[in-house]
Amino acid sequence: MDVVTGHDPRRFAERVRGFLAERPARHSVILTRLARALAGERAEPPQSELWWWVEQPDGEVVGALMQTPPHGAYLTADDDAVVRALARAAWVARPDLRSVGGPDPSGQVFADEWVRRGGPSAEVVMRQRLLQVDELVEPPAPPGRHRLAGPADVPLLRGWGEAFTDEATPGGARIDHVTARVAAGLLHVWEVDGRPVSMAAVTLPEAGVARVQLVYTPPQERGRGYAAACVAAVTREQLAEPGRTCMLYTDAANPTSNAVYERLGYRVIGTATDLAFAATIDA
Structure with a gap:
């Protein structure tokens, strides 16, 4: 070879x-x-x-x-x-x-x-863990609504992106995960009374698969179902497209996030x- x-x-x-x-x-x-x-x-x-x-x-x-x-x-x-x-x-x-x-x-x-x-x-x-979903299981609806992130959200969400990196890979290089995704219409937020409380991004689909990523909720907003609602909204939009499926990566050592995704219908397809x-x- x-x-x-x-x-x-x-x-x-x-x-x-x-x-x-x-x-x-x-x-x-x-x-x-x-x-x-x-x-x-x-x-x-x-x-x-x-x-x-x-x-x-x-x-x-x-x-x-x-x-x-x-x-x-x-x-x-x-x-x-x-x-x-x-x-x-x-x-x-x-x-x-x-x-x-x-x-x-x-x-x-x-x-x-x-x-x-x-x-x-x-x-x-x-x-x-690599998880994939073909049929969404709708979560209980928390207060608020889903929307695309806009330019006015960038300063707040950029800080969230840095916090995401610090939690996921302590000491890792801080990369701006937010600005380009907002410009491309790939970053979503869940907001309550006009205030973002959670975010989730998605990649453009490749070979029929879109990847959910950059899921983050500030510590003071956790435990209220906001991340599940935001990921569900992103997933729902993707699955509405013919021939489309969604996948994501999770930290195998984080039982909370794994449980959230599994309740939404994501299933394990591999490990990395x-x-x-x-x-x-x-x-």
Whole structure:
């Protein structure tokens, strides 16, 4: 098998999109990041992005890996030998890699190969569950209503986005998750008496799958059903489109959020793990 590496997402898409679209929920992270890159949302400089894939002698694609700064690497492959081949290629091209993630067990297999080649040890940052819904179970309706977030909401929601990052990955890089999503009409809020109390974002659909993300309720507003109502509203809109389904990632160690999503009809379809390499965990 051959590992192909490049900086051009268009070439990656030509060769790999079909492979990713075979299981679009499992591959949602790569598909949505690829779509943004193709739309012009590139790292700076664009040459800092790397896109890898693995081909069998007959041309069949059997694995893929991307690394788009400031994010870590993300990969998918079913065969451990393919994962190790991707790790070896990444070791040559990006020896300062900070982190890796992917559907289980690919992230851990990659990290083990990284360490075997002389890299720093890896620490699990988060174990995740992949959940998908095909039919929404309506939650009890709390006070308030759902609406799209607008420009006037950005200062408040940007702070929420930073709080989301601090809770999900303490010490992680703070990235503006909000501004572009508001501009694209992808960030939703639940409001009570004109005051936002919860938010949830959604990706543009790829291969029929939209991913709910950036679900956050300030601590003082929790336990009132606002997040469930907001996620339900976003999910309802997506499922109303023919051939559309929704998925999301949850922290496997957070029973509260997992229970909320399962009550809405989301079901577990897989697991994933994010790992950071020891030399960069505290960076």
